[in-house]
Amino acid sequence: MNEFELIDVFFKSKALIRDELVYGIGDDAACVRVPPGQDLYISTDTLVADVHFSSNWDPYDIAWKAVMVNLSDMAAMAAEPCWLSLALTLPHNDTAWLQRFSLGLHAALTAYHVSLIGGDTTKGPLSMTLTVHGLTATGKGVRRSGAKNQDEIWVSGELGAAALALYSKETWPAADRALLMTQLQRPKPRLDLKAVLQTYATAAIDISDGLAADLHHICKASGFGARLFLESIPIHPLVRQYLPEQALEFSMQGGDDYELCFTSPAAVHDELQEALGQTGLRCYPIGVIETKPGICAVNSTGDLVPLVPKGYRHF
Ligand code: ADP
Ligand code: MG
Numbered sequence: 001m002n003e004f005e006l007i008d009v010f011f012k013s014k015a016l017i018r019d020e021l022v023y024g025i026g027d028d029a030a031c032v033r034v035p036p037g038q039d040l041y042i043s044t045d046t047l048v049a050d051v052h053f054s055s056n057w058d059p060y061d062i063a064w065k066a067v068m069v070n071l072s073d074m075a076a077m078a079a080e081p082c083w084l085s086l087a088l089t090l091p092h093n094d095t096a097w098l099q100r101f102s103l104g105l106h107a108a109l110t111a112y113h114v115s116l117i118g119g120d121t122t123k124g125p126l127s128m129t130l131t132v133h134g135l136t137a138t139g140k141g142v143r144r145s146g147a148k149n150q151d152e153i154w155v156s157g158e159l160g161a162a163a164l165a166l167y168s169k170e171t172w173p174a175a176d177r178a179l180l181m182t183q184l185q186r187p188k189p190r191l192d193l194k195a196v197l198q199t200y201a202t203a204a205i206d207i208s209d210g211l212a213a214d215l216h217h218i219c220k221a222s223g224f225g226a227r228l229f230l231e232s233i234p235i236h237p238l239v240r241q242y243l244p245e246q247a248l249e250f251s252m253q254g255g256d257d258y259e260l261c262f263t264s265p266a267a268v269h270d271e272l273q274e275a276l277g278q279t280g281l282r283c284y285p286i287g288v289i290e291t292k293p294g295i296c297a298v299n300s301t302g303d304l305v306p307l308v309p310k311g312y313r314h315f
Helices: 003-012 059-076 095-111 161-165 174-185 191-200 211-222 237-242 247-253 266-278
Strands: 021-023 038-048 080-090 115-123 127-137 152-155 203-206 225-229 260-264 284-290 295-298 304-306
Touching (some): 003 095, 003 115, 038 059, 059 080, 059 095, 059 127, 059 174, 059 191, 059 203, 080 095, 152 266, 161 174, 174 237, 191 260, 191 266, 203 211, 211 260, 237 247, 260 266
Parallel strands (some): 080 115, 225 295
Antiparallel strands (some): 080 127, 152 260, 203 260, 225 284, 295 304
C-alpha cells in the first residue's frame, strides 16, 4: 500500500463527520466553520515511542491513549473537542499495525464525537503528533491563570494508579495489573466536568505530569502559592495497597492520570458540591490557594512539609 492508499483506507474512509465540518481529509487543508458565538481552542500533543508509550503496546491502545491525552487538554479548558488532525511517523508500512491503530483511533474518536479532519503520514521512528480543536461559548474557557487567594483547590479523582502501572511487578495478581494498565492506557478525559468548570472554576489544568507539578503551573500562572492537606489527597486504593509507604509520593508526583485539578472560590463550595452530586460526579477538595509562593503541604498533625514538584521533564 502506498502513502495515499494507506491514508484512504486507514484514516479517510472511517472519519466521522460533524455538522461544522465543511470538508476534511483529501485537500491541502481541512475547512471547519466555527459557529457564531463560539471560541475555538487549539492544542497539540506529541507522543513518542518508548517515552509516552511502549512500542510493544497493542497499537489500538496507543491510538486510544494518543486521542485521550489530547482530549484531556480540551477538558482542562472546559471546551468541547470537535476536530483532530494526526501527524503519524511510522518506521515501516506495517498494515497489521495500522489496522489495529486505526481501529483504536476511530473507536476513540467516535466515543467522543470528534472528527479526524487531516494529518500527515511520514516514515521514521514511531511517533505521533495530534492537534485537537475544540469549542466553548464565547469567553467560557477556563485558564490556568485565574486562581485567586483563598480559592479552594480540587482534584477530580483518585491519583497514582497510572504511575503505579509502570512500577507493577509480575508477582502481583493479574487482575490488579490489568486494572493498572487500563488506568495508564485508557485515561478518561474529564469532559464530564465541562459545565461545572465553566460555572465554578477560576483556573484548571489536567494532571499529566503529576499533581504537584501541574498545580505548580496554576500557581505560577496565577501569581499565588498553594497549601495542600495531605490527608485529603485522593490516593488510588491500589496505590495504598501495594505501596503504603510511597502512596502519597505516587499520588502527588506520578503522572499520566489525566484527572483535572481546578480552583474555585470557597464561597461556592456547597453549590459546587451540589452541582457535582446532581450529575453523579465526585471531586475532592485538597487545599487552598495562598499568597505565599510555592506549594506547601500540611500533614495530619498540622506540620508543614515542603514539597518539590518533580514531574517528568523532557529537558
Ligand atoms: P500534502 O502533501 O498536501 O501535505 P498529504 O498527501 O500529506 O497532503 O495528505 C493528503 C490528505 O490526507 C490531506 O488532506 C491530509 O490532511 C490527509 N492525511 C494525511 N495523513 C493523514 C493521517 N495520518 N491522518 C489523517 N489524515 C491524513
Ligand atoms: Mg499540500
